[in-house]
Amino acid sequence: MDIRFQAGGASKWKADAVISFVFEGEDAEQACSALIQNALWLGIAPAWRDFHGKAGEMTMFYGPRAMEISRVLGVGLGKAEQLDMTAFRYAVGRAMRQCREYDLAGVGLDCASLARVAEKMGVALDVLVREAVVSSLLSLYRYERWMSRKSEHEDPKWLAVMCEGEFVENEVRSAARMAEAEAAGIVLARDLANDPANVTTPSAFADKAREVAAKYGMNFRVLGRAELEAEKMEAYLAVARGSAEEPKMAVIEYAPKGVEGREPVVLVGKGLCFDSGGISLKPAKGMEEMKGDMSGAAAVLGVMEALGQLGGGNAPARPVVGIMACAENMPDGHAARPGDIVVAKNGKSIEIVNTDAEGRLVLADALAWAQENYKAARLIDIATLTGACAVALGLEAAGLFCDDDELASRLHEAGTALGERNWRLPLWTGTSLKALKSPCADMVNAGQREGGAIHAAVFLQQFVKEGQVWAHIDMAAADNAENPINAKGATGFGVRTLLSAVWDKAEDVLQ
């Protein structure tokens, strides 16, 4: 679906349907003050009798066919003081899905109505435009690649952001462009994670990364088994040993004009294309979900895609490096055994007591490699790392681990504002190192279940150098969802938060 703009007020607007937002108890004049000037019929449309603007309510108002605007989709938002951003996003998502259901080709977004919502919510109009556009695009996402019976309804061809002024304001335009880029990144991440493990293999993932890099003229390289061996990344290699699929660590470097020589932001994603658990095999129930254990790496690639789409017009002031550590964890005669000891790239030895705690092994080496190759302004990793994190925070939040208060609050604020909620958890180094003590190596790879997300984070911390600004996001719970802006399956969680973190200040994200 194309994102367009229409300026000049309602007399210039044209669409098969216009989406307008209505708070509880409002009438047409209040909710659609701009629109009604060129769609007089709206004031007397009979359907208002049974539409009250309650949360979740939605009604199509019809005017005479010959009018430029003859359909208005009224979307109820309930009581203004109870409306939050999630509810707003879902309302937009339901509206867009309804437009698709009705086979409407061109849909308008009434910014006058939106401005009123923004004011009531205490945010700027461009913030709401960004959320509305992103939600529209995400709500229409479907994963139907393998269905022989596709859905009968096609997506609307375009969504027009309809502005009252003579020109489209720059803030609104760049908010919509940002939303488009974010959605493109998320869609890419969702596709990769929804694709099964026999499709998104480590090599296929790396090829996709190469494709993204080539499309936007970014640097690309990939480390296969031989290169990982040469780099002495034994922990990473141990995970892939039981798989017929070669491990691939894909690296994309994006250096916008004028940032040469500046310290990059480095993003590292866990890319387990399938996690069977290895010799410490997982139970059968739900194991298919582990095709999505590469969601961290997918989010990193999604960020690179979004940056590519944004281009020079809105580029960060630093290079951005995306490292996608892909591998497959399988049981086999060559697989790592519980009790095996490996030496990671930074020289620390690890006793693998549980081959299902594989993400941290891959990330340990990827983080060490990242620091040897880049002096990062900030290093952020994202991973579907521990079931314990889901137990701690529920299914709609990620754990955030970060000793740098400034970066931690940036990431927390961003995640909260962007619908990718995260919650800070402690790096209690002392207790976790006790839990990770090994009788025969520097550490084991898995401590006790209690506090498992923290132990995993502290494990990773052992591969981060003193003084390196670093954050770890455990998104194990948030990689799947089903809601009005997320067809059942992968979420693309992390793309928006990480993308926003490549700019040095939150104010710089929208330019």
Ligand code: BES
């Ligand atoms: N990929 C899993 C974590 C996971 C679980 C992600 C559920 C998404 C949904 C990870 O590799 C894993 O197996 N972690 C173990 C660690 C344990 C063995 C210390 C876990 O959480 O059980």
Ligand code: MN
């Ligand atoms: Mn595992």
Ligand code: ZN
């Ligand atoms: Zn895993």
